[in-house]
Amino acid sequence: MLRALVVLLLLVNLLLLAWRGGWINTGATAPSRLEQQVRPEQLKLLGQQAASQLNKLACVELGPLETDEALRQTIAVLTRAGLTAASWQAQTTATGGTWALATIKMPSKEFQARKEETYRNARIAFEPLQGFPDEQPTLVLSRHDSEAAAEAALDAMSKRNYKGLRVLRLQSPSQQTTLRVPRLDGLQLSRLDAVANPPWGERRKSCEVAPAAGAAAAVPSASASSPAPATSASGAAGTVGGAVAPQPAASRAAARAASR
Incomplete structure (x- = not known):
């Protein structure tokens, strides 16, 4: 009994020493975790109205933009609205002189x-x-x-x-570029609406919202898993599962009578 008590006290002292020396990392107050955060000052809580706008999707086309400067300014506006380069598609057309x-x-x-x-x-x-x-x-x-x-x-x-x-x-002769943003949420759209004197001027129109990447990928897989169409009536009459269908008894009797 005394020996067990001594061992227990020794374990308690070792745990206390390890905790004071920082050997036991709880992860709650580690300074290294705070240092690994990426621009935490940009995080903010959204209100109910702003959160509901995230579910509203839109598609817009900006242009045609006739100069490189107008294109550069439009890309800068889209970037400030929270869109990345992968969010839009550039469509370039050449116009003759x-x-x-x-x-x-x-x-x-x-x-x-x-x-x-x-x-x-x-x-x-x-x-x-x-x-x-x-x-x-x-x-x-x-x-x-x-x-x-x-x-x-x-x-x-x-x-x-x-x-x-x-x-x-x-x-x-000139080259015109139209930027198509197939999917942007209500918050991003409101930021575009708030731009004073936009570089695209009045050349902005709505377009059809592109489906989500996951939904687009599900369409071919669903069609691939659908059963094959049934055979035609004429084909079903001649074969069953690849084998010749048996003739009814009346047909066999008629065949024997004809052969006599």
């Missing part, structure tokens, strides 16, 4: 009147140039999708002895 066969910048009203009269008599269509204040007044005779086509039109008019014409670029 426009070139015109046009007159030179006409020096006077009298010169313009003579040019217009010449083209009317030759039944050549023309229209005033719009949107280029520094080139006024100028007449546009034709529009072309490439500079080479406009140069060919100019060469054809020169061979007909028409002077004072040139090739004028109306629109440079």
Whole structure:
């Protein structure tokens, strides 16, 4: 009895020594766990209204964005709204330029009147140039999708002895990008709504919400597990489970009578 008491006291002293020396780690107050937290200051509790918005899903398309700066600013807005690069899809389309066969910048009203009269008599269509204040007044005779086509039109008019014409670029070839965000929650959507003077301007529209990744993967697996369609009536009449179906007794009797 005394020996057991001595052993018990020894174990208690050892446990007390280990606890004071920090050898027994309870995990509740370890400083290393606090150091492993990643930006804990960003964690905050959501109210009931904000939490309900997480269940609201939307899809938006931003663009087309015509400049690299507009694209960069739009990506920055999406990032601040809590979206990652994997959350959106970039759709890029190239637009061709426009070139015109046009007159030179006409020096006077009298010169313009003579040019217009010449083209009317030759039944050549023309229209005033719009949107280029520094080139006024100028007449546009034709529009072309490439500079080479406009140069060919100019060469054809020169061979007909028409002077004072040139090739004028109306629109440079460009590349436009549309950012499609197929799934964003109500909180992220509200952050986009709160942006003043967004870089996409009025070019924003709704689209169909993409299904969740898990739901999309379940569709082919469900179809693969569905049973095969039943055989047709004509096939079922001839075979049963791959074997020839037995004929009824009346059919066998008729066959014997016919063979006699």
